[in-house]
Amino acid sequence: MTMAQPMLTFLLVLSLAPDMKSHFKETFQYALFKWAEELYTLNRNQDLFNCYEQAFELYPNDDVICNSMGEQLFRLGFRDEAADYFYKALKLNPDSADAKENFNRVANWLVERWHFIMLNDKKRNQMYQKAIEKAVQAGCRTVLDIGTGTGILSMLAKRAGAPHVYACELSRTMYNLAREVVAANQMQEEIKLLHMKSHDIQVPEHIPEKVSLVVTETVDAGLFGEGILETLIHAWKNLLLEPKHKTLHCKSYGQVIPAGAVVFGMAVECPEIRRHHRVFVNEVAGVKLQLQFSSPVHSSHKSDDVAEPYSTEKMSRVPGGYKALSQSFQALTVDFNSLQDLESIASGKTCQIPVQIHEQGQLDCFITWFFLHLDEEHTLSTEPSEETCWEQAVFPIQNLSADGCFVNPGDIVIVDVSCPNCYLRLDLVSVSRCGKFDHSMSSCNMLSGNETELCNALASLHTSNQDMPCILDPIEIAMLNNTAYHESFKVAINKVISSLAPGDHWALALVHHPLKNITLMHCTSLTYLKDFPFYP
Template sequence: MPNSRNRRRHKVDQEAGRRELISTSLQSAQHCLENQDFGTAYAHYLLVLNLAPELKNNVKETFQFTLFKWAEELDSLARIQDLFDCYEHALELFPNDEVICNSMGEHLFRMGFRDEAAAYFHKAVKLNPDFPDAKENFYRVVNWVVERWHFIMLNDSKRNLLYQKAIQNAVHSGYRSVLDIGTGTGILSMFAKKAGASSVYACELSKTMYELACEVLVANNLDGEIRLLHMKSLDIEIPKHIPERVSLVVTETVDSGLFGEGIVESLVHAWEHLLLPPKSNDGEVGAKNYGKVIPAGATIWGMAVECKEIRRHHRVGVKEIAGVCLPEVLEFHSPTYTPLNADETVEPYTTEKLSRIPGGYKPLTDHFQVLTVDFNNLQELKSFATRKPSKINIPVAKGGILDAIVIWFTLQLDDEHTLSTSPSEETCWEQAVYPVQGLLDYTVKSGDSVMMEVSCQDCYLRLQDISLATSDNGMDVERNFREKNSEAELCSALASLQTASKLERVGQECILESTEIALLNNVPYHECFKAAISKVLSTLSLHEQSQSMDVDSHSSEHHLEKNQNKNSDTPDPLYVLDVSEGFSILPVIAGKFGAVKAFSSVEKELHQKALVLISEANAFPKETLQFWLGHLQDESMVLQRPKSDKLWSIIILDVIETSGLIQQDVMEKAAISRCLLHSGGKIFPQHVMMYGMLVESESLVLETAVQGKDPTLGFNIAPFINQFKVPFRVFLDLSTLPYVPLSKSVELLRVDLMNPYMNNSRRDVKVQICKSGHVTGIPFWYHIHLEEDISLDTSSESSHWKQAAVVLEKPIPVQLGEELVLSIQYHKSNVSITVKL
């Protein structure tokens, strides 16, 4: 059998060659790693693993290291496609490797691909539920891809029932082909199919929500009954995506301001391309011959209000902050003040749950109708983009301070069913808030009028040119202004008219985030920093003087040399670096303390100009304030020495996010900062104490997870949407959160920034129960210690920070006098709190 012998010999030779190639490639890979040639090393490892899959476990860790190093290099070279190709090859070899999945997600997230990043983080957590990096990454990104209002809305039984009844009525009336625009979890589509619709289509743009909806349909045995499209409704074509025009469109693509999710644009397109024509007025025909939209229409309502909480987030109400004067020519505004023709489209309103806003609100006018819209009228919908602004004049019913116009709407689902988003209703909706900015005087009295222009351009409801007109002997000054002829009468009218158009005086406008404005209004924050900065700088100055005197008394030769080189009356400056997030005037406050060079890390040019104006208004020497990023070639090196022979006297870090969580990477920053401090220098804050308490709160539960099948009217949605719940509820305000305290506040954690390596990563805390009930959450907040005797409380009334809470998986029944043990873990600036049972 010569041929068999040859084949065996050939196989032996092949195997020997394979082993030799594997051995050579492994050696070459190792050699490349030693020379930091990660790209070539990666190629060698790919070859080895393709030739010898049995070696996967042996080289896994080295392969991961090589992959991550090569990916960093590709990222720095902007070779994005090559980077993703590398990860795809790696995941083909290690499809169930949570570390590679997590790293892939991190690259995607940095590049702005949040949906895709969430999918990889989610997979990593499923593969290893105890992998802390993947869990924290997933919790950070999931709020973007599955927004929290999904949970609140799905728990709103009343809202769900009204939509179900309206859809049921339409289907029973003959509207049997249905398109659900922006389906989310698919609940409206399932309502239609359950009502008896013959064909149901649904579209969803978000990849994460589309995949979630696919799972929901399968779980409810409707995956073969509803055709789900991963696309925008604007891209749907007939017959490419759906076979023919439908008779009914259902949608809830409405935000708190009604139009912000693009409902007008999508319905114009639907009427022109996807829906049967609307019912004509010339006679009755079968329902199947014409189209209809649910909701049928809406009425938008408004009300002028006084609200301290809105005011402090949108208007700077102080003229002096910790001894620093704000110049008259500098005007601060929040982003809602951005004009319509700005380069970037900015939402012209914020949103608030007015029934839970801290300090409450006071109505200054009766509620008034802003506009109505008929979603079944194509011509009306098309006219919104071109319609001229309409003017509204509303009488003031009660005197006060005009802080905002609040908007809500009544959604007319059909002739029988409506739902309201009014602040007086128990609803899942928040209200749209249009802060009033730019007035010379915001006070109003009964009989005055609030005037505004209403438009619906660029898919947003806009309230523009909000102004006030005062009454003069019962006469409306604005109306009489147009009738007066004499110069004296004209001047009198103008004197009584307050206008909200931009101020005419020459000035510098600076747009700040609402949290940055709240920070400027936080007087205790700046006073505490002023006291702490003064204490450190005074100590360091005295120390330097005593050292100088000591040296001078022991060395007249040194004293002579020193005077020859520089004026002994001019002390060396002390260096202060502020790397806190966003706009901060702390460097200017530091600059008030003598020979100081204060470095700000603000990036935006307009923010830098504003700080320069403040410095000039306070007569600071030009060199006092400097912008640190301008001194750096690489922004990642923001924490480094100011000069080769100098160290920082003070480094200011942001430790707490305004959301109520600890800032990412803060301990890494603290470790670097500690090495860059002058002897006696300080990191601010020096340490942070985290406090919490046990509470019973139904609101926390309803806002975090869908509660079974009851609120979703029997459909099985909860297990799928709840995959995207997170154990933290952020941006809470404890002063208005409905809850029952079941314990007193206790210290949960101490984070020491001056000794970052001394922090315990795990501790247990005993908590005494002071009231029987069911523990559903653990709200927490912080005391930020700049010095031992100088601290800030993030739960105080003046705080620009919000609070956060851990929401338990299941309520824990407790009795008065019992003790619960909380396990606190601190990992890479992330805190987890669990109850030991």
């Protein structure tokens, strides 16, 4: 018999006789948890939630039921919602060890580690504080903090004297954390926190008027990866007052902190990046690699490709270091106080930049960093020599031969800079060696927009699935490149095979079929051997 009948009986009896709830509380909890397990096993998730909803009608302030509901949500993948129930359970019973452990566990999933690094970046915090104070003192009375996180920027605005401060945060966990931090600073009545995406904020439904200042720190190592372009385009159209140049005779106008940014790039040789993003061996311990491999850092320009086209590294701490092959070059500038500039970059326009090589070496990647201009006076830098919470964006050079791309002083590399899908990306187009271009890198990229589309379409007609690269995790690529590791395994395997009994047909087959003749058809295991001689 399932737990359905006892559970339904409990719900009926306790609804009709509420004075018995305290007496049967523990027994009810036991029946509830058993019934929930059955529903979960049967994949009846909606019935499971309905069951807990009825339980909360009987025991609305029961920390044990709250904690159990959180556990069910967590294993179903609803981690934000699970955190809410664990948090509520802790509020109801601060001594609950289970709720405390569960809340800490889900927090590790939801609170990104970079929050801690960011909060410990004193220079970042001080520069934002000074820029916000300057803007408020200049007349900004209404402030919106987009992506508030822990709420620090909105509190800085309030302390600077802004009469009206609003803050929005999409993550439920971070929203609850911001509420706690704001309350701990006794500003819960002065800062209006909104659990929503800024794109969903409506005037006057959620905030009474358009604001004169937007503050945000939704920038990653590649500057645009956290959606600041789309966020500010929407803000200028819906949430901000007109910019200063359109309201010359009006005291109130809209502005953004940060005001703008300049992105710099550099051509780099880095063996550590090379071994994680490009397979530069043709065989592994005698096993031929017949597939083309690529890391998840994609190199296609498809409009539906929304993966980040870069990885991130703290270049000053990369094992083995790196060598700058070129001087730094200016890749892109953006004015966050110009809607026209934001829309132009978001449109995906490209710019090809010639970069002169100054040092001989293997061109493994381009790296970028940026200068974030909070205003005319206060600037933050993420260049490799700076101690900052940001890393550098890394754009590995892929689809190369095993020999890679070797460059010499005087060579000119053409770099394509663009922002498809509002992600910054840098691509190697070609290399000019003493005035002669090497088009083997990406011949189609030298064409105009329409010609490029035609070239890609024609190329796709002659490309079979077998020509498509096999996407591997950088750790797996590094493993394939570890020749010493695989040679050791080859020696060990040959030793084991040689020690097997001569009558073993499998052993004989392997002994008479050297590893050097085995063709690898699966990138992670020898699961398919071509022309393998099996004997009866």
